[in-house]
Amino acid sequence: MDVEVTLRVDGTEHRVTVDTRTTLLDALRERLGNTSPKKGCDHGQCGACTILLDGRRVNSCLALAVAHDGAEIVTAAGLAVDGELHPMQRCFIRHDAFQCGYCTPGQIVSAVAMLREAQAGWPSAVTPDNPAGDAADGGPIRLDADEIRERMSGNLCRCAAYPNIVSAIEELARR
Amino acid sequence: MRPFRYLRATDVSEAVALLAGTPNAAFLGGGTNLVDLMKLDVATPELLVDVRRLTSDRVDELPDGGLRIGAATPNSDLAADPRVRRRYPMLSQALLSGASGQLRNLATAAGNLLQRTRCVYFQDVTTPCNKRRPGTGCPAVEGHHRGLAILGASPACVATHPSDFAVALAALDAVVRTTGPDGERSIPLVDLHRLPGDEPQRDTVLRHGELITAIDVPPLPFARRSRYRKVRDRASYAFALVSVAAALDVRDGVVRDVRIALGAVAHKPWRAHRAEELLRGGPARADRFRAAAEAELAQARPLSGNAFKVPLARNTLTRTLLDLAGESPA
């Protein structure tokens, strides 16, 4: 069954006809020519396809395009504005946080969103409970290496560039 | 993936009617489990009715001091909700121990409860499986079952329910509110999921076309001291081998009240009534905690490849209760 959907991708609006089976990942790569989100597993397990969907990081391989008609999408390519790299992209380069680079766009989008989540006070599985009970006050959460590893665990890297990925994100988290 | 039609209903009753009128139709939440299973040809609906914008996607106060979780609330919003974190820390911890940041942003509360087993045969259409194709057999009993059930299984199916969230809700006596072809009903969470018996194809007591609209969590003041502890092969981003959700109320060294549920040990979240009964009114001591865990697990019937789960569950439960007792005011 064909459906028409509107997607705003990296600031540009597109109207495109897709089969209902089309995921956002396939719509972006195959129909809109945006190959910055990568297809690793196609089952939500690797994070290579991570995009910002209405401001939140998600796996685009499990999101049906038809279910997200009208969505605002940002891919790793769209993080660079007017050819100026995003600070996270610069940190990845400075820390040599990749080898083959296949997982990198997903890592960078995920990291950008993850910093915002921590800023908004979202806890992670390793955020300590405050015995006084005011841990839940919603204040920003300081990100150390353990927090970063936990929050980035949905992004796998077959080249195991993990140590440098963590240090790249740590640098930006400290600023 | 098989072709399918996609519809968005204008209200709950239309969504229910659409499903009731099409035997091979399914509700779509975040899609993180259903779309995955459709890619594997395990799920082959001819119609998807999107319900993500249909029910509430927020957490609201109930007059009795409990919370009502809208069925479409993203797992991440729920885990970060200050009221959830303060009143029911184990609920937030259970959600945060599951899946990844990206998946939790897409996944809905109702979808999480209704996700299907991660049994490898269930996900592989080239193998038999009683849950996927009733009557074909259960290769897991003789095959790969390291992660599967030690409690309440049947010869027909030894699958476990994979949700972490559901385990914490079982301990908290949560109630699932639904609207179906026969109207509305409230189902205690502990009765939502079934044991497999000879109908393993039925994960829950829900009827075709019955929509979850909300999940109510009743007040439980002592749940402010509660824990979700998950044991798994990796430190993060893995399903549980065993998990424990527990809340403990200790005064003057005596257990006044306790709630315990075990995860990844059965076809449903396993509420540990037997252990709770043994603990209530007794001393809050390590030997008692261990004895209660052993009593609960006396019913365990492990398979050759998952017998390790019995001592693992016993130790995880004992440790969790000790941690909670250590935090209680003297």
Ligand SMILES: Cc1cc2nc3c(=O)[nH]c(=O)nc-3n(C[C@H](O)[C@H](O)[C@H](O)COP(=O)(O)OP(=O)(O)OC[C@H]3O[C@@H](n4cnc5c(N)ncnc54)[C@H](O)[C@@H]3O)c2cc1C
């Ligand atoms: C790689 C990976 C790792 C994961 N790890 C974990 C983990 O460690 N712990 C854990 O608990 N989970 C884990 N998950 C599972 C994840 O939590 C579920 O996929 C998610 O919660 C499902 O929610 P959803 O909204 O996407 O559901 P969907 O996929 O949309 O739906 C799931 C089911 O619920 C039905 N449904 C949806 N909404 C309703 C409703 N309102 N009423 C009635 N029926 C409805 C659908 O028809 C479908 O049958 C993991 C998933 C992946 C892909």
Ligand code: SF4
């Ligand atoms: S344990 Fe259940 S889900 Fe797994 S193969 Fe057996 S019948 Fe299928």
Ligand code: FES
């Ligand atoms: S391609 Fe989407 S998570 Fe792997």
Ligand code: FES
């Ligand atoms: S850099 Fe190669 S997969 Fe991560």
